Every structure is written in C-alpha cells, then in structure tokens.
Amino acid sequence: MSSLQSRVLVAVIGVPVLVWVVLWAPSLVMMAALALLAGIGAMELQKCVSGGLKRSELVGFSAICAVFTVEWYYDRPAHMALLFVLEALIFFGYAIYKAGEVKFAQVMAGLFGSIAIGYSFAAFLRMEASGIHRAYLLLPFILSFACDTFAYFAGMAFGKHKLAPKVSPKKTIEGSIGGMAGNVVCGLIFAFVMDRWFGGSIGYGAMALLALLCGIVAQVGDLSFSLIKREFGIKDYGHLFLEHGGVLDRFDSVLFVTPVVEIILNLVK
Numbered sequence: 001m002s003s004l005q006s007r008v009l010v011a012v013i014g015v016p017v018l019v020w021v022v023l024w025a026p027s028l029v030m031m032a033a034l035a036l037l038a039g040i041g042a043m044e045l046q047k048c049v050s051g052g053l054k055r056s057e058l059v060g061f062s063a064i065c066a067v068f069t070v071e072w073y074y075d076r077p078a079h080m081a082l083l084f085v086l087e088a089l090i091f092f093g094y095a096i097y098k099a100g101e102v103k104f105a106q107v108m109a110g111l112f113g114s115i116a117i118g119y120s121f122a123a124f125l126r127m128e129a130s131g132i133h134r135a136y137l138l139l140p141f142i143l144s145f146a147c148d149t150f151a152y153f154a155g156m157a158f159g160k161h162k163l164a165p166k167v168s169p170k171k172t173i174e175g176s177i178g179g180m181a182g183n184v185v186c187g188l189i190f191a192f193v194m195d196r197w198f199g200g201s202i203g204y205g206a207m208a209l210l211a212l213l214c215g216i217v218a219q220v221g222d223l224s225f226s227l228i229k230r231e232f233g234i235k236d237y238g239h240l241f242l243e244h245g246g247v248l249d250r251f252d253s254v255l256f257v258t259p260v261v262e263i264i265l266n267l268v269k
Contacts, residue, residue: 069118154178187211
C-alpha cells in the first residue's frame with residue numbers, strides 16, 4: 001500500500017468514526033475511546049524516551065495511569081492534586097526500586113504522559129458533562145486540523161522564511177500565518193452553522209478570537225512534540241494511523257487546543 005493510499009484509507013475510516021464518537025456515541029463509548037487514545041499516547045511517549053521497549057514496565061505504567069487519569073479528571077476534577085501525588089509515587093517509586101536504571105526523563109515522560117495527556121483527552125468528557133451541544137466537541141479537532149492543513153498549503157505556496165528550523169525545518173512563517181487565517185475562517189463557518197441550524201453560538205467575534213488563539217496554541221503543540229521527537233531521534237511516535245503516525249503524531253495539536261477550548265467555552269457559556 002502506497003503512502004497516499006494509506007493516508008486516504010485512514011481519512012475515509014477515521015473521520016466518520018471520529019464524528020460518530022463525538023456527536024452520537026453513548027458517553028461510555030466516548031470515554032472508552034478517549035481512555036484508549038490516552039493510554040496509547042502515553043505508551044508512545046514512554047517508548048520514545050526509553051529507546052523502544054527497554055523499560056516495558058514503565059510503558060505499562062504509563063498506559064494504565066493515563067487511562068485512569070481520563071476517568072479521574074472527568075469524574076473527580078477537584079482531587080487533581082491527589083492523583084498527581086499517587087502517580088508521582090508510582091513512577092519515582094519504581095525508579096528508586098530500579099536503583100538508578102530508570103532515568104529522570106523516563107519518570108517525567110510517565111508523569112506527563114499519564115497526567116497531561118489524560119487531562120487533555122478528559123476535557124471532551126468534561127465539556128459534554130457541562131451540558132453544551134455535543135457539536136462543540138468537534139471544535140478542538142476543527143481548530144487543530146484546519147490550522148495544520150492551511151499552514152501546509154500556505155507554506156507550500158508562499159513559504160520563504162523558516163519558523164523554527166532547528167525543530168521542524170519545513171515549517172515557515174508564511175505557513176504559520178496561513179494556518180491561523182484558515183483557522184479563523186473555519187471557526188466562523190462553524191459559528192454560522194451552529195447559529196443557523198443548532199440554535200447556539202459563542203458569537204462571531206469571540207469565535208474569531210478563539211480560532212486565532214487556538215491557531216497559535218495548535219502550532220505550539222505541534223512544534224513541542226516535534227521537539228521531543230528530534231531530541232530522541234525518532235521519525236514518528238507510532239504507526240497506529242499508518243502514514244499519519246501514532247496518536248501523538250496525529251493529535252499533538254489537539255492535546256494543546258482542547259483545554260483552551262474547554263476554558264473559553266466555560267467562560268462564555
């Protein structure tokens with residue numbers, strides 16, 4: 001299967017599944033899907049910093065803690081400090097038990113992978129529980145993927161000045177601006193659709209500002225995970241989505257954008 005064919009296959013299957021899970025699937029199904037993505041993402045990050053499967057126990061701990069975090073942050077957000085302490089004890093305790101074999105970067109990957117990734121994916125459940133229309137749960141994906149897509153094409157057409165050459169050599173300032181502009185357009189279209197057919201919108205001005213902010217945040221997320229890959233010398237975090245890479249390759253921007261969308265929607269609803 002060629003690279004193009006695998007990308008088309010993932011899009012044809014993945015997009016309808018994503019839309020169904022977000023808009024119509026029972027809450028339990030959505031929770032299971034988000035927990036699965038969080039667990040896989042945490043495993044990918046731990047494998048990245050651990051050099052593959054050299055620390056398979058840590059990989060397992062990361063996955064289990066991330067899955068648990070999704071449910072915890074959704075159902076008991078007031079007890080985040082307790083969760084952090086428990087997971088810190090798990091990873092540092094294991095490092096102490098291994099008497100120096102586990103590096104600090106691996107401990108931090110375990111904590112970030114389980115807590116931060118779990119927190120971000122759980123944001124979808126918290127937004128649903130807040131009572132907003134479930135269509136708003138598509139917003140983090142729209143304001144992440146649109147930015148990435150428009151930045152790619154704008155960079156191809158107009159890119160001349162490098163954005164972060166030591167992190168991602170192909171990204172340009174022109175592409176970055178195009179990504180933010182495309183985000184604003186897509187955000188306004190989303191606001192129009194919600195206002196016209198679903199009886200709700202956060203307003204065109206607020207949506208434009210949110211889309212612009214998320215365009216910046218999405219690119220920071222993309223570059224942040226690219227920085228990690230470059231530091232540890234890997235091309236992709238995984239191959240779950242074939243040529244699209246793993247969970248962290250496909251959802252790197254989403255992980256940064258989702259909490260921002262949650263916070264803004266809570267402020268304006």
